[in-house]
Amino acid sequence: MIFGAHGDLSKRKLMPSLYRLAYERRLPSSFAIVGNSRTKLSDDAFRQTMHDAVKQFLEDSPFDEDLWNSFARNLYYVAGDLKDRELYSAIAAKLEELGQSNVLFYLSTQPSFYGPLVDCLGTSGLARPPAGAWRRIIIEKPFGHDLHSAVALNEEIHQVVPENAVYRIDHYLGKETVQNILAFRFGNGIFEPVWNRRYVNHIQITAAESIGVEGRGAYYQEAGALRDMIQNHLLQVTSTIAMEPPALFEPDAVRDERAKLLRSIHVMHPDEVAANAVAGQYRGFRQEPGVDPDSQTDTFAAVTFFIENWRWAGVPFYIRTGKKLPKRTTDIAIQFNNAPHAMFNPNHNSNPSSGEAEPNLLIVRIQPEEGISLRFLSKQPGSGMRLRPVSMDFNYGSSFGERSPTAYETLLVDAMKGDATLYTRQDMVEASWRVVQPILDDWNGRKFEFPNYDAGTWGPAESDKMLARRGHHWRNS
Amino acid sequence: MTATVNPEKVLKDLRELWEQLAKEQTDAGVLRACAMTLIVIAEDETDAEHVRQTLGVLMHDHPSRAIVLKAAEGAELGARVFAECWMPFGRHQQICSEGIEMTADAANLGDVARLLLPLIVPDLPVVLWCRGPRFFSTRYFDPLFPLARKTIVDSETAPNARGAIAVLRELRSRGERVADLAWTRLTGWRQAIANVFDDAPMKISDVKIAYAGALSTRILYFRQWMELCLPAVRVALENIGGDAGIRAVTLSGKEGGVTVSKVEGSLLEVRSGQKTSRTLLPPADADSVMRAELSITGADAVFEALLK
Numbered sequence: 001m002i003f004g005a006h007g008d009l010s011k012r013k014l015m016p017s018l019y020r021l022a023y024e025r026r027l028p029s030s031f032a033i034v035g036n037s038r039t040k041l042s043d044d045a046f047r048q049t050m051h052d053a054v055k056q057f058l059e060d061s062p063f064d065e066d067l068w069n070s071f072a073r074n075l076y077y078v079a080g081d082l083k084d085r086e087l088y089s090a091i092a093a094k095l096e097e098l099g100q101s102n103v104l105f106y107l108s109t110q111p112s113f114y115g116p117l118v119d120c121l122g123t124s125g126l127a128r129p130p131a132g133a134w135r136r137i138i139i140e141k142p143f144g145h146d147l148h149s150a151v152a153l154n155e156e157i158h159q160v161v162p163e164n165a166v167y168r169i170d171h172y173l174g175k176e177t178v179q180n181i182l183a184f185r186f187g188n189g190i191f192e193p194v195w196n197r198r199y200v201n202h203i204q205i206t207a208a209e210s211i212g213v214e215g216r217g218a219y220y221q222e223a224g225a226l227r228d229m230i231q232n233h234l235l236q237v238t239s240t241i242a243m244e245p246p247a248l249f250e251p252d253a254v255r256d257e258r259a260k261l262l263r264s265i266h267v268m269h270p271d272e273v274a275a276n277a278v279a280g281q282y283r284g285f286r287q288e289p290g291v292d293p294d295s296q297t298d299t300f301a302a303v304t305f306f307i308e309n310w311r312w313a314g315v316p317f318y319i320r321t322g323k324k325l326p327k328r329t330t331d332i333a334i335q336f337n338n339a340p341h342a343m344f345n346p347n348h349n350s351n352p353s354s355g356e357a358e359p360n361l362l363i364v365r366i367q368p369e370e371g372i373s374l375r376f377l378s379k380q381p382g383s384g385m386r387l388r389p390v391s392m393d394f395n396y397g398s399s400f401g402e403r404s405p406t407a408y409e410t411l412l413v414d415a416m417k418g419d420a421t422l423y424t425r426q427d428m429v430e431a432s433w434r435v436v437q438p439i440l441d442d443w444n445g446r447k448f449e450f451p452n453y454d455a456g457t458w459g460p461a462e463s464d465k466m467l468a469r470r471g472h473h474w475r476n477s
Numbered sequence: 478m479t480a481t482v483n484p485e486k487v488l489k490d491l492r493e494l495w496e497q498l499a500k501e502q503t504d505a506g507v508l509r510a511c512a513m514t515l516i517v518i519a520e521d522e523t524d525a526e527h528v529r530q531t532l533g534v535l536m537h538d539h540p541s542r543a544i545v546l547k548a549a550e551g552a553e554l555g556a557r558v559f560a561e562c563w564m565p566f567g568r569h570q571q572i573c574s575e576g577i578e579m580t581a582d583a584a585n586l587g588d589v590a591r592l593l594l595p596l597i598v599p600d601l602p603v604v605l606w607c608r609g610p611r612f613f614s615t616r617y618f619d620p621l622f623p624l625a626r627k628t629i630v631d632s633e634t635a636p637n638a639r640g641a642i643a644v645l646r647e648l649r650s651r652g653e654r655v656a657d658l659a660w661t662r663l664t665g666w667r668q669a670i671a672n673v674f675d676d677a678p679m680k681i682s683d684v685k686i687a688y689a690g691a692l693s694t695r696i697l698y699f700r701q702w703m704e705l706c707l708p709a710v711r712v713a714l715e716n717i718g719g720d721a722g723i724r725a726v727t728l729s730g731k732e733g734g735v736t737v738s739k740v741e742g743s744l745l746e747v748r749s750g751q752k753t754s755r756t757l758l759p760p761a762d763a764d765s766v767m768r769a770e771l772s773i774t775g776a777d778a779v780f781e782a783l784l785k
Contacts, residue, residue, distance in 0.1 A: 210484070210485060210595070326484070326591070326594040326595040327484055327485060327488070327594075327595030328485055329595075331599075333600075361600055363599070363600065368485075368488070368489075369492060373600070375600045375601075380772060380774070381538070382772065386772065386773075386774065386775075387774075388512065388602070388774045389600070389601060389602065390512055390601075391511070391512075391598075391600060391601055393509075456591035456592075456594065457591070457594075475599060475600060476594070476597055476599055476600075477599050
């Protein structure tokens with residue numbers, strides 16, 4: 001049951017993922033998809049709209065009309081306003097008619113509807129499963145707009161359903177490479193011994209987009225880069241890269257460790273924010289449709305986090321994200337300490353821009369080309385001891401030669417199976433809001449001299465200065 | 478300028494190119510080799526052809542992602558991808574390097590620099606190679622310098638030797654790391670002179686460099702290098718007849734002297750008293766000197782001292 005089925009997310013991600021799951025015969029034979037939005041549509045009109053959307057947005061897969069026709073027979077539509085109690089009666093009747101007892105409710109609506117919608121699911125009885133069946137609720141981000149609202153929303157939802165029926169989606173956690181971090185760290189014996197403050201100098205996480213707000217200016221100016229990316233996706237990625245090994249690979253064991261890590265992140269004192277967080281806005285953002293000409297929204301955010309535990313004490317975690325940056329890329333770079341003694345001629349292995357030796361780097365590439373690279377120094381062939389950096393690459397796509405499922409495919413199947421490992425739990429969401437809240441508070445009370453970076457650059461100069469204060473510099477991702 | 482190149486599309490084209498190459502080589506597959514990003518500014522279409530040939534040679538020792546930029550005034554922006562492959566003797570697997578060929582308006586390289594930034598291979602060195610004499614007479618290339626850790630030029634293409642060195646000095650003073658293929662071509666001469674002192678240490682009071690043709694940057698560098706190595710010695714230049722370039726170097730002192738002279742082709746003859754020996758200069762063609770220059774990944778301390 002998709003609420004907001006006529007929206008962008010449904011067209012671009014959910015329906016193509018469900019179609020692909022059908023293509024791979026990973027949907028149960030008796031499945032049905034019921035869409036809802038306020039737009040009045042017949043079942044057939046809804047099917048046609050979704051047909052066009054899937055054809056347009058399906059990635060790395062062929063579109064098969066015959067398969068679509070078979071898939072579309074299970075698509076239904078119930079129009080109605082989310083605030084209208086009669087809608088829920090109509091939905092209940094439709095589910096009854098379709099003979100569906102196990103129901104996954106996907107909340108792909110405006111976030112302000114999450115609380116009232118869940119409340120309506122409760123009062124209408126839709127949230128209560130019949131004996132032997134299940135009812136689960138997937139909630140899209142953003143989950144709250146600050147710590148206070150996230151806590152309130154959690155309380156509101158728990159009035160209706162228990163935590164184990166709530167699936168807060170963070171599609172980054174469903175990406176193959178993010179899952180592969182767990183395999184890489186805990187399936188191999190050689191990395192964990194150096195995965196700590198003794199060997200790691202610092203960590204950089206970059207999530208860059210080359211595009212601007214692309215018509216989402218009105219939404220985006222309410223969110224900003226810190227809320228839109230760092231509070232959820234990038235802190236979840238941080239927790240994956242930095243968490244302790246769970247004893248078991250099962251939902252609560254993994255999520256316990258993620259939550260523990262998020263709780264270990266130092267919550268900045270207000271006077272620490274200026275030195276550890278940088279906001280930026282690209283030139284031209286204020287001219288985007290729907291954007292306030294004096295907007296103070298951050299289209300770029302860079303933050304230095306510290307994790308206060310034995311493993312990571314003193315290791316900076318630099319996180320940056322932004323729009324209109326040079327390219328679309330998301331990666332994690334673990335920079336190791338230099339060799340303790342420099343026995344080779346520094347002129348032959350130093351970076352002239354910084355004067356530093358070339359450190360070892362382990363890069364986990366999340367998008368667009370998923371993989372892992374290790375940079376190390378190698379002797380250049382020939383006489384003399386000249387060293388040069390080389391990169392050893394593992395490319396996910398070409399190494400396995402098979403298509404990776406999209407994050408939404410993975411997450412939808414997990415929710416159907418009741419596996420919440422890759423979903424965020426209440427305590428994880430609240431812990432990550434707690435970490436960004438002092439920055440939001442500081443930024444809300446400040447008037448920035450925006451815009452402060454040009455499209456096609458790596459953000460404002462202050463972002464470079466933030467790293468330079470600790471003798472570091474951003475890599476060119 | 479209306480940007481018609483989408484860097485993400487170019488990177489996607491590169492990925493598809495590799496997939497295509499992998500499909501074509503079903504037995505052993507292809508090995509993707511890349512040790513740096515090499516941005517080459519070609520003078521024109523013909524020059525770009527030469528660059529492609531040179532890249533084919535360079536990739537054996539210095540596999541790279543080559544970005545060949547044909548920068549002409551008023552040229553329309555465009556890009557296409559290509560691969561250079563070779564198969565080492567006795568092996569069954571192709572080794573390939575990737576490349577991007579771009580056209581751009583030379584007067585708008587500032588905009589082009591922004592397009593190049595996302596095309597650079599992360600975490601590996603970036604080298605900029607500005608071919609031809611334009612480098613010495615315009616400021617078109619300035620926006621590209623911050624992209625690279627090293628800029629390679631060939632001052633022997635410049636119309637004015639002293640002016641070319643002044644340009645390089647100015648760049649160096651701004652903190653840019655520059656390399657000059659004219660200097661690289663001197664390596665054989667410098668080795669021959671250094672070997673003289675290995676064989677028999679002696680006290681030198683005068684050095685005479687005989688050259689033919691116009692005074693080139695190579696000759697000026699050579700004199701400066703001699704002055705740097707032998708600060709108390711008088712170094713004189715003498716223009717003589719013959720093929721253009723350095724013809725001979727005479728080092729003299731109270732105890733005698735040594736003459737290193739070019740006798741035929743790339744053969745150097747070293748005469749010291751009754752002893753004569755011969756040595757071959759390394760090849761000075763563009764491919765060879767470029768290969769040698771790319772091997773120097775850090776600072777060339779001696780050349781940088783000359784530019785101070």
